[in-house]
Amino acid sequence: MTAGPWHRRHPLAIDVAIAVIFAFLDTGTTLLGLSWWPERPGVLAWVLLTVQAAACLTLIVRRRAPLAVLAVLGGFTLVMTLLIAPAGVLVPAGDATVWAPLATVPAAYAPLYYGRNRRLALAALAAFTIVIVRPWQPSLAVIVSGLLRTAVGPLLALYFDAHKRVVCMLTERAERAERERHLLAERARAEERARLAGEMHDVVTHRVSMMVLQAGALRVTTGDESVRRTAEELRAAGCQVLEELRDVVGVLRTPPGDEPPSAGDFAVLVAESTAVGTPAELVEDGDPALASPVVRRTAYRVVREALTNARKHAPGSRVAVRIEYDQRRVRIAVRNTAPSGRPADGLAETGSGLGIANLRQRIEVVQGTLRAGPAPGGGFQVEAVLPAYVPTAETAV
Incomplete structure (x- = not known):
């Protein structure tokens, strides 16, 4: 300005x-x-x-x-x-x-x-x-000269005052038209988001739900161990897809500017990990409200993926989850100690093996960075740095 x-x-x-x-x-x-x-x-x-x-x-x-x-x-x-x-x-x-x-x-x-x-x-x-x-x-000369002195100023004042009023009126009209255009664009965007959410819910979610149910039925009825394991992987992957689809549908159905549904509670993830035998500790530093909704969802997936990998590949380890919020960024660090036992063959082999790669792609979409690798002194560490604010809808200029 x-x-x-x-x-x-x-x-x-x-x-x-x-x-x-x-x-x-x-x-x-x-x-x-x-x-x-x-x-x-x-x-x-x-x-x-x-x-x-x-x-x-x-x-x-x-x-x-x-x-x-x-x-x-x-x-x-x-x-x-x-x-x-x-x-x-x-x-x-x-x-x-x-x-x-x-x-x-x-x-x-x-x-x-x-x-x-x-x-x-x-x-x-x-x-x-x-x-x-x-x-x-x-005196004609005095009258003409005097009238010119006292008339020029007021005439100029009336002209400039009228010009100022016209400019103010045109500016107000342009601002009103811009506001109306913005409201119409927001309405069209909301209608399109609702239409997409409905189509995703009616078509994609329905089909994936059927796939999950069929994979679950196959896992129960088959006698082949390899088929049962594959069916379980399909069922687990389908459940994860359904969860992410529900998240996306919730974002689409949320009007721009409103708070989207929460991606989950980090404390719940840590409690679940502890309940299944992988003790975890959570430390949050800063105000979580500084992170925009899409950043919180991405951070949730980082923590969830890191805890899942620790349960699979580092049995008997302890996990430390630390999340730091500030005005510019959100830093997530999940570190597990060295495992005290060998991972179970069946559990370690589940999954596609692309969890970290897919997570890295998701983080790059929001202009963040991800580092995953062995931690000093043993164990494994996943660290992600995300921008604090990532818009989820185009802002009208």
Whole structure:
């Protein structure tokens, strides 16, 4: 997001510059005889010239007090007019001139653009105009010049105010159209997600469930040990596929921005491992809420795969599970000690042998890394580093 133009970020500096410029400009034009300056200036003329410069410097507060600035410059002009006629204290070099300083132009601009009460601003500008054009001393040159000074500013103020309102209206309309477009896109995305979830549930889940049931029936009825082992592998793989499909269907049915269903409780995994003879200990450091749902699901699969491998290949070992959460990443480390016995042949041979490879692919999808190998001092260690946040739906820009 840009900070905006310099002049909009420093309005006071702009007002100071404008006030100083008009103070010097009015002082110069007055000394050149283009205003009320007499042919033989006295002390009064120099005092009035200083007062005029001070009145021009009130433009510094034209944004905060536009009517006050108008009153100061109008009052100065009225005093000058009364000193010239009827008092006759000051005699200008030329009669057909406007006694008001040029600073009246930006002063007349401010009430309509920065003021809140437009009626009061118009009334003040009308009185200001009367003081400048001096209708009690009719002069075409003075009237035309005075009207130009008091009309240019308000006309510019009305134009810029209307332009600002039009820009704000168009911006609001564009933002509203963008919000509506985003809502329509979200609705279409939600409908498509629901349709995909329904198809996966009706077709894929049903077929895989049938395969699991048939594999289970084959395992029970067959007398061949190798067939029974193969059927059990098929049944176990099918059950795992069903679990993952339920997870995916749950994600698809969850509207973007809502919390997807939990991937599971790490404490439950550790308790299950301990219950079947592989003692495990869990240490969680940090706030689990820092991890997005897809990261928590991936971490759950890392822990589950590591505990499963420890039960298969390292009987009698102890497993330490450590999960660290921070703002940028989630680190999972599962380490088992060296086994105290030999793995059972039937148990070690189950599975496809691609658990770590499939897990690595899943982790790479979320831009994470996985290391698996022998641990120092014996045993085996699985370590994964995942980003803390991985979006599950495209974010509208």
